[in-house]
Amino acid sequence: MAAATGGVDVLARGFGWRHSGRKRAAVSDIDLRIEAGERVLLLGSSGAGKSTLLHAIAGVLPAESGYRTGELLVGGRPPDPTSGTTGLVLQDPDAQVVLARLGDDVCFGMENTGVDPAVMPARARAALATVGLDLPWDHPTSALSGGQKQRLALAGVLAMAPGLMVLDEPTANIDPAAVPEVCQAVLDAQAASGATLLIVEHRVDIWAEHVDRIIVLGETGLVADGSPAAVLHDPALRGTLAAAGVWLPGAALPQPRTPQPAGAVLLEADGLAVARARRGPVAVSDLSIDLAEGQALALVGHNGAGKSTTALTLGSLLPARAGRVRATDRLLDLGRGAPRHSDPHRWPAADLVARIGTVFQEPEHQFLTTTVADELRLGPRQAGCPQAETEARVAELLERLRLTRLAGAHPHTLSGGEKRRLSVACMMATRPPVLIIDEPTFGQDANTWRELAALSCELLDAGTALLTVSHDAEFLQVIAAERMVFGRGQAVRA
Amino acid sequence: MSDVQTRHTDSEPNPTPAGVPATMRWRVVDIVVASVLAVAIGIVFWAWSNSWETISAPFQALYPPTKGLLTGVWVLGGVLGGLIIRKPGAALYVEVLAAIVSAVPGNYFGLMVIVSGLIQGFGAELIFAALRYRRYTLIATLLAGLGAGLSLAIGENILYNAAWTFEHKALYTVFAGISGMVLAGLVSWFALKAIARTGALGAFASGRSAREV
Amino acid sequence: MNADLLVPVVRETALVRCNPVAKLAAGAVLAVAVVLSIDVVSAAVMLGLVVLMLPLTGLDLAMLVKRLWFLPLAALMAGWGTALLSQKTGTVIVDAGPLLLTSDSLTMGAAVALRALALALPAVMLIATIDPTDLADSLIQHLRLPATFVLAALAAARLVTLFIAEWQTLAQARRARGVAGGNVFARVGGFFQTSFALLVQAIRRGTRLAMAMEGRGFGAQNRTWARISTFHPRDGVLLAGAIIAAAVTIGAAVAAGTWNFIFTIGS
Ligand SMILES: Nc1ncnc2c1ncn2[C@@H]1O[C@H](COP(=O)(O)OP(=O)(O)OP(=O)(O)O)[C@@H](O)[C@H]1O
Ligand SMILES: Nc1ncnc2c1ncn2[C@@H]1O[C@H](COP(=O)(O)OP(=O)(O)OP(=O)(O)O)[C@@H](O)[C@H]1O
Ligand SMILES: [Mg+2]
Ligand SMILES: [Mg+2]
Numbered sequence: 001m002a003a004a005t006g007g008v009d010v011l012a013r014g015f016g017w018r019h020s021g022r023k024r025a026a027v028s029d030i031d032l033r034i035e036a037g038e039r040v041l042l043l044g045s046s047g048a049g050k051s052t053l054l055h056a057i058a059g060v061l062p063a064e065s066g067y068r069t070g071e072l073l074v075g076g077r078p079p080d081p082t083s084g085t086t087g088l089v090l091q092d093p094d095a096q097v098v099l100a101r102l103g104d105d106v107c108f109g110m111e112n113t114g115v116d117p118a119v120m121p122a123r124a125r126a127a128l129a130t131v132g133l134d135l136p137w138d139h140p141t142s143a144l145s146g147g148q149k150q151r152l153a154l155a156g157v158l159a160m161a162p163g164l165m166v167l168d169e170p171t172a173n174i175d176p177a178a179v180p181e182v183c184q185a186v187l188d189a190q191a192a193s194g195a196t197l198l199i200v201e202h203r204v205d206i207w208a209e210h211v212d213r214i215i216v217l218g219e220t221g222l223v224a225d226g227s228p229a230a231v232l233h234d235p236a237l238r239g240t241l242a243a244a245g246v247w248l249p250g251a252a253l254p255q256p257r258t259p260q261p262a263g264a265v266l267l268e269a270d271g272l273a274v275a276r277a278r279r280g281p282v283a284v285s286d287l288s289i290d291l292a293e294g295q296a297l298a299l300v301g302h303n304g305a306g307k308s309t310t311a312l313t314l315g316s317l318l319p320a321r322a323g324r325v326r327a328t329d330r331l332l333d334l335g336r337g338a339p340r341h342s343d344p345h346r347w348p349a350a351d352l353v354a355r356i357g358t359v360f361q362e363p364e365h366q367f368l369t370t371t372v373a374d375e376l377r378l379g380p381r382q383a384g385c386p387q388a389e390t391e392a393r394v395a396e397l398l399e400r401l402r403l404t405r406l407a408g409a410h411p412h413t414l415s416g417g418e419k420r421r422l423s424v425a426c427m428m429a430t431r432p433p434v435l436i437i438d439e440p441t442f443g444q445d446a447n448t449w450r451e452l453a454a455l456s457c458e459l460l461d462a463g464t465a466l467l468t469v470s471h472d473a474e475f476l477q478v479i480a481a482e483r484m485v486f487g488r489g490q491a492v493r494a
Numbered sequence: 495m496s497d498v499q500t501r502h503t504d505s506e507p508n509p510t511p512a513g514v515p516a517t518m519r520w521r522v523v524d525i526v527v528a529s530v531l532a533v534a535i536g537i538v539f540w541a542w543s544n545s546w547e548t549i550s551a552p553f554q555a556l557y558p559p560t561k562g563l564l565t566g567v568w569v570l571g572g573v574l575g576g577l578i579i580r581k582p583g584a585a586l587y588v589e590v591l592a593a594i595v596s597a598v599p600g601n602y603f604g605l606m607v608i609v610s611g612l613i614q615g616f617g618a619e620l621i622f623a624a625l626r627y628r629r630y631t632l633i634a635t636l637l638a639g640l641g642a643g644l645s646l647a648i649g650e651n652i653l654y655n656a657a658w659t660f661e662h663k664a665l666y667t668v669f670a671g672i673s674g675m676v677l678a679g680l681v682s683w684f685a686l687k688a689i690a691r692t693g694a695l696g697a698f699a700s701g702r703s704a705r706e707v
Numbered sequence: 708m709n710a711d712l713l714v715p716v717v718r719e720t721a722l723v724r725c726n727p728v729a730k731l732a733a734g735a736v737l738a739v740a741v742v743l744s745i746d747v748v749s750a751a752v753m754l755g756l757v758v759l760m761l762p763l764t765g766l767d768l769a770m771l772v773k774r775l776w777f778l779p780l781a782a783l784m785a786g787w788g789t790a791l792l793s794q795k796t797g798t799v800i801v802d803a804g805p806l807l808l809t810s811d812s813l814t815m816g817a818a819v820a821l822r823a824l825a826l827a828l829p830a831v832m833l834i835a836t837i838d839p840t841d842l843a844d845s846l847i848q849h850l851r852l853p854a855t856f857v858l859a860a861l862a863a864a865r866l867v868t869l870f871i872a873e874w875q876t877l878a879q880a881r882r883a884r885g886v887a888g889g890n891v892f893a894r895v896g897g898f899f900q901t902s903f904a905l906l907v908q909a910i911r912r913g914t915r916l917a918m919a920m921e922g923r924g925f926g927a928q929n930r931t932w933a934r935i936s937t938f939h940p941r942d943g944v945l946l947a948g949a950i951i952a953a954a955v956t957i958g959a960a961v962a963a964g965t966w967n968f969i970f971t972i973g974s
């Protein structure tokens with residue numbers, strides 16, 4: 001149970017799971033044997049059922065929430081989280097903070113599995129250090145950025161040193177500079193305890209050379225299973241893997257967009273200082289930004305640098321601490337309604353939605369309706385788009401982002417990647433002149449990623465000003481974005 | 495082992511009648527969601543206690559025992575908690591925790607809210623227990639609301655309205671019973687339907703969604 | 708729990724450092740002493756003692772007044788209700804048709820009003836100085852309450868802060884999606900929609916939080932504790948102080964002849 005007890009094995013025979021409320025099974029016909037101590041990378045397109053399978057293996061799928069077929073054994077028994085052998089990092093970093101203080105939260109898993117209290121603080125501090133979360137023990141867990149929350153969840157499981165480590169896209173929100181380090185921390189922990197390691201991650205190259213085995217999940221059952229070399233370099237499998245959205249090593253990126261000369265400036269800010277809370281610390285100060293038609297601007301930088309805070313302020317969803325965000329006359333003239341004030345913060349919501357669209361970093365936070373299709377219709381309708389036009393846009397986005405099958409599903413029941421696509425699509429459907437998107441591509445497989453990149457390029461070519469916050473260098477390359485690098489409370493144009 | 499296998503090849507994990515959980519034991523998700531629900535209702539209680547004086551002023555001026563007509567809100571936690579979680583003790587737990595949460599920002603019931611919470615949760619719990627935690631129909635819910643309303647009134651009569659004469663206490667009890675039935679019972683019933691429709695109760699026997707996409 | 712809801716502690720006094728269970732015990736002793744009798748003397752004595760102790764709590768007193776101005780108002784209303792409804796004995800003071808107030812009913816009303824304040828104030832003082840995590844540790848380790856329930860309640864209590872943040876996020880989302888604002892009806896409707904959305908979100912969050920907690924072994928048997936909750940001599944002093952205050956309160960009422968045991972009134 002404590003460190004160095006070695007791994008546990010996983011056995012699935014004809015295993016399947018259908019969520020209640022769905023006609024199709026999320027996973028079906030899984031026949032699989034994972035040996036104790038094996039390091040496995042699980043791949044598959046967004047919505048293929050990877051998270052569902054991980055939850056089932058960790059034993060955290062409530063029996064009432066769906067219909068099971070076949071059998072699944074972990075260490076020879078039905079999965080049971082209370083056995084204390086499994087540590088799970090969920091896909092959504094926002095959902096897994098348990099306690100109010102950072103240090104206490106890291107200790108939570110160790111306490112549950114009966115680790116000696118004398119060694120807990122040292123192990124917790126070591127885990128925090130290996131994931132690069134350099135904050136005081138008493139730091140409130142409610143004041144963490146997206147990437148910091150992901151690091152915290154990872155630290156909690158690393159400190160636990162469980163026999164089976166299950167990680168669902170553990171680096172999706174972590175800044176690229178820190179990814180190799182975090183990755184190494186996971187591998188070191190695995191090496192020390194001999195745990196079985198099961199990871200889902202769309203970016204194959206991060207883990208490919210470190211794992212023993214790659215498993216690819218298809219529509220029904222597994223479509224590939226073997227060593228990284230055998231799976232990734234087998235010419236016979238290339239077609240299958242491409243269809244499953246696997247990022248094949250060496251696959252060419254789409255042609256980068258040729259940037260047009262920028263049009264009229266739409267939104268500008270000068271001497272801007274941004275902060276999350278009215279009385280809290282300032283995240284970034286002295287920002288100067290202007291955003292013109294057809295311009296792609298990217299905010300990049302390490303976790304917690306203040307990118308999301310800046311994005312929310314520019315979207316007029318947070319008040320500026322100092323300085324002001326100003327809409328130019330050009331932006332005032334565009335779209336329906338006629339705001340009189342140049343400060344978007346003082347516009348009524350209907351004027352805002354027709355001009356500036358903001359996509360939050362946590363997709364769940366912005367869903368307001370009960371079906372995927374309604375969610376897409378909401379924006380255009382509020383912005384006064386005619387019915388037929390709205391329906392056409394909705395149908396196109398559903399199709400291109402592979403959500404057609406889910407048009408009637410509740411947005412909150414989607415997979416992580418599906419939620420992200422939906423939240424981005426909602427704002428694209430509205431077609432505001434200024435679009436602000438926080439991490440547009442996280443959690444996407446190669447196919448949906450390409451589609452999101454293509455959609456972004458089309459919008460830019462049509463004159464939309466696109467401001468993104470992103471850790472995804474390839475995406476920024478394809479949309480040919482100018483960069484603004486955040487760090488140490490400041491931001492500079494690169 | 496063979497026993498385990500047969501249980502786990504079962505594709506219908508819920509052999510009990512619709513709406514009744516497979517086990518009476520509390521799962522982690524039961525405990526956590528009951529707690530979260532209690533916190534949310536605690537916030538409602540707090541808001542209600544803050545506006546209580548304003549809302550109840552006309553009733554107070556007219557005839558104070560008619561305030562009983564408003565007390566149904568105070569027993570919402572027990573009824574809704576019991577109805578959603580469907581485990582022994584759920585009504586009591588949710589009501590007590592909600593009462594405690596409502597006292598945190600300060601209200602004039604002080605620590606006595608814990609006692610009130612116990613009394614009020616007990617009324618709803620008693621009804622669910624009498625139905626052996628197996629019936630969650632509209633009638634059962636209304637009864638739970640009634641039970642909670644009556645026990646609230648009895649508790650209040652002893653603790654706060656002690657100085658009232660018997661007729662006033664009796665009338666207050668009647669009003670509180672009606673209020674519990676409507677404001678806690680009926681409201682919980684519709685709240686459950688509305689919440690279940692969003693699919694948020696997928697993990698509970700109370701909320702298996704019928705619509706499939 | 709939340710800086711915007713609670714009266715902030717500005718000085719770390721001995722009382723603040725007391726064990727949460729000791730604070731609760733002291734609070735319970737005071738509450739019982741107040742609840743047992745409805746009379747002016749006991750309520751007034753207790754209220755006086757509590758106000759005298761306020762500086763020991765290290766609370767921001769200006770903030771206390773600002774946050775809790777509604778408490779005296781509420782107490783007055785409760786007192787007024789009692790004055791109207793209790794036994795109309797003693798000399799008649801007001802007799803205006805249906806409105807009949809006597810010396811006894813007015814005294815009773817005053818007693819109820821003072822009692823409400825004497826009940827509320829110690830609770831506010833205690834709760835504001837208790838850290839929820841420390842309380843949970845103490846409840847499990849000393850009172851042996853079931854750990855799973857207490858920890859789940861603690862994790863859920865953390866969501867209070869989150870709910871408030873989420874309320875703001877939802878308001879942002881409604882704005883970002885263009886559905887915020889409008890006339891009074893739209894706003895009231897929006898308020899209810901937001902509340903309902905929040906409740907649903909809370910349940911979803913709870914379900915996922917349960918997954919996350921189970922994913923880190925929550926519910927396993929041999930749990931250990933990173934934080935050990937201990938008692939200190941000052942906890943004994945606090946409890947002794949509360950018992951003395953209770954005795955003084957009841958003693959004063961008995962001596963004054965106003966002691967009025969709750970289970971013997973009205974029946
Ligand atoms: N709670 C739920 N209720 C209903 N359907 C669900 C639920 N969770 C997931 N699904 C559906 O099950 C399917 C598989 O979801 P899952 O989250 O396992 O996918 P995934 O492979 O992890 O995808 P991603 O890469 O986007 O995270 C999806 O179609 C999703 O919409
Ligand atoms: N809700 C919040 N309340 C208070 N402080 C917060 C909140 N969210 C983030 N912070 C703090 O504000 C700072 C800026 O956070 P922000 O979310 O803008 O970072 P970010 O650059 O977007 O990081 P990431 O890449 O991890 O998303 C961080 O130091 C973080 O600790
Ligand atoms: Mg997933
Ligand atoms: Mg961010």
